[in-house]
Amino acid sequence: MTDVMPGAGRLAHAPSDHPRVKTAKVGILLANLGTPDNYDYWSMRRYLNEFLSDKRVIDIPNWKWQPLLQLIILTKRPFTSGANYKLIWNHEKGESPLMTITKDQTAAISDAYGDKVMVDFCMRYGNPSTESRVRAMVDAGCEKILFFPLYPHYAGATSATANDAFFRALMKENRQPAARVVPEYFEHPAYIEALAQSVERAYAGLETRPDVLVASYHGMPIRYLMEGDPYHCQCAKTTRLLRERLGWDKADIITTFQSVFGREEWLKPYTVDHVADLAKEGKKRIAVIAPAFSADCIETLEEINGEIRESFEHAGGEEFTYIPCLNDDAAHIDALVRVIQENLVGWV
Numbered sequence: 535m536t537d538v539m540p541g542a543g544r545l546a547h548a549p550s551d552h553p554r555v556k557t558a559k560v561g562i563l564l565a566n567l568g569t570p571d572n573y574d575y576w577s578m579r580r581y582l583n584e585f586l587s588d589k590r591v592i593d594i595p596n597w598k599w600q601p602l603l604q605l606i607i608l609t610k611r612p613f614t615s616g617a618n619y620k621l622i623w624n625h626e627k628g629e630s631p632l633m634t635i636t637k638d639q640t641a642a643i644s645d646a647y648g649d650k651v652m653v654d655f656c657m658r659y660g661n662p663s664t665e666s667r668v669r670a671m672v673d674a675g676c677e678k679i680l681f682f683p684l685y686p687h688y689a690g691a692t693s694a695t696a697n698d699a700f701f702r703a704l705m706k707e708n709r710q711p712a713a714r715v716v717p718e719y720f721e722h723p724a725y726i727e728a729l730a731q732s733v734e735r736a737y738a739g740l741e742t743r744p745d746v747l748v749a750s751y752h753g754m755p756i757r758y759l760m761e762g763d764p765y766h767c768q769c770a771k772t773t774r775l776l777r778e779r780l781g782w783d784k785a786d787i788i789t790t791f792q793s794v795f796g797r798e799e800w801l802k803p804y805t806v807d808h809v810a811d812l813a814k815e816g817k818k819r820i821a822v823i824a825p826a827f828s829a830d831c832i833e834t835l836e837e838i839n840g841e842i843r844e845s846f847e848h849a850g851g852e853e854f855t856y857i858p859c860l861n862d863d864a865a866h867i868d869a870l871v872r873v874i875q876e877n878l879v880g881w882v
Contacts, residue, residue: 536595538879549738555675556673556674556675557675558677559650559651559652559674559675559676559678560650560651560652560654560676560677560678560679560680560681560881561651561654561671561676561678561679561680561711562643562647562652562654562679562874562878563654563655563656563667563671563679563681563682563684563700564636564639564640564643564653564654564655564656564682564684565655565656565657565658565664565681565683565684565696565699565700565795566636566655566657566658566677566683566684566828566829567632567657567658567692567831567844568581568584568585568632568657568658568659568660568877568878569581569629569630569632569633569657569659569717569831570582570616570619570630570660571660571661572628573619573623575615576612576704577616578611578615578616578619579608579612582607582611582612582615582661583603583604583658583659583700584659584660585659586603587600587603588659588691588695589621590690590691590694590695590698591691591695611785617827618832618836618840619832620836621836621840630832631829631830631831631835632829632830632831635653635830635859635861635862636657636684636829638861638862639655639828639829639861639862639866639867639870640653642867643870643871643874645868646867647882650882651825651882652671652674652676654667654670655667656668656699658695658696658699663699664696664699664700664702665699665702665706668700668704669703669707671705671711672711676711677711677712677716678711678712678713679711679712679713679714679872680713680714680715680716680877680878681696681700681713681715681716682695682715682716682870682874682877682879683696683715684828684870685718685828686718686719686720686725686752686768686772686825686826687718687720687765687768687769687772687826688717688718688720688763688765688768689754689758689763689765690758691754691762692752693718696837697715699745702715714877716874716877718768719873720768720771721771721772721775722869722872722873724868724869724873725866725873726772726776726779727779727865727869728860728865728866728868728869729772729779729823729825730776730779730780730864731863732823732857732858732863732865733780733821733823733857734780736821737821740767740821740853740855742853743821744790744819744820744853744855745812745818745819746785746786746788746812746817746820746822747782747786747787747822747823748787748790748791748805748808748812748821748822749768749769749776749787749789749823749824750791750792750805750810750822750823750838750842751789751791751801751824751825752790752791752792752793752826752827752833753791753792753793753794753801754791754799754800754801755798755800755803756798756799756801757798757799759801769789769791769825769826771827772825772826773788776825788808790803790804790805790808790809791803791804792805792833792838792842793833793837794806794836801832805822805838806841806842806845807840807845809845809846809849809851810845810846810848810849810851811849812846812851813846813849813850813851814849814850818851818852818853819851819852819853819855820846820851820853820854821854821855821856821857822838822854822855822856822857823857824838824859827859828859828860828861829859829861830858830859830861831859834856834858834859838856839856843856
């Protein structure tokens with residue numbers, strides 16, 4: 535990293551004993567949900583404890599929730615979650631698929647910018663932490679940071695908590711950089727186009743067209759919708775825009791929700807149950823896509839392609855096609871760069 539010395543550039547008129555100043559840069563900080571460092575018990579416990587202690591994720595009062603979490607959930611769940619992670623783990627690189635894909639996305643986006651822009655990534659839970667990456671960007675001379683939560687749809691439990699971590703990190707900086715946060719992009723034409731292209735490629739490779747495409751989104755308690763969270767409505771609009779771009783009838787694509795947790799009623803229909811209903815109704819061939827995930831992870835590689843696939847097949851389904859997340863696909867990177875460019879106006 536180049537230092538600007540007194541007598542050069544913006545310090546041309548500074549005294550000789552003025553502290554060195556880094557060359558000014560703009561930072562782009564991508565953020566995703568997170569990943570355990572490994573799938574062993576203690577790695578999983580640390581990760582799950584951080585995740586499930588977030589009040590944006592579980593808003594039960596601590597006096598009720600923490601005893602249950604610490605004494606019951608975190609004594610058992612690290613084993614089952616670790617076993618699931620082991621099934622999808624990138625053993626060659628020693629990391630989760632989400633980590634591998636996020637690194638690839640970061641590298642691809644970085645290639646679109648020159649030396650005046652620093653592109654990096656962080657995780658809301660686990661490593662690298664948001665605080666550590668903000669610190670690294672400030673140390674590198676970033677006087678402006680564009681924070682980009684990689685969630686197409688806004689939700690308190692994803693976008694908002696990522697922003698919380700970013701703002702908390704800024705609170706610890708003596709020289710705070712100017713900051714912008716990228717809003718949700720669930721209806722951006724380039725994002726819809728990337729989704730449509732992924733569906734068209736998948737369908738072109740099949741001998742028989744699926745009877746229906748299931749757009750499976752991560753779920754949330756219905757209560758959150760009633761309290762004003764726009765996530766459900768944004769998911770519905772993404773499905774509609776995707777259908778319109780594909781030129782399909784309404785019956786060709788349906789919206790469902792997965793990853794239900796706890797006893798509270800969540801957004802319906804539940805994917806795992808609905809795919810079984812589809813099979814019983816005679817729809818023997820289905821495809822599933824996960825538009826709310828920017829990268830394949832435990833919820834897609836293990837839950838959709840494992841538990842949800844099994845539910846469909848056990849109910850009589852014959853052909854189950856999982857359409858991978860957009861990951862580092864060229865059309866997806868193009869969409870992300872376009873979103874970034876729109877939010878960098880005036881900076882770059």
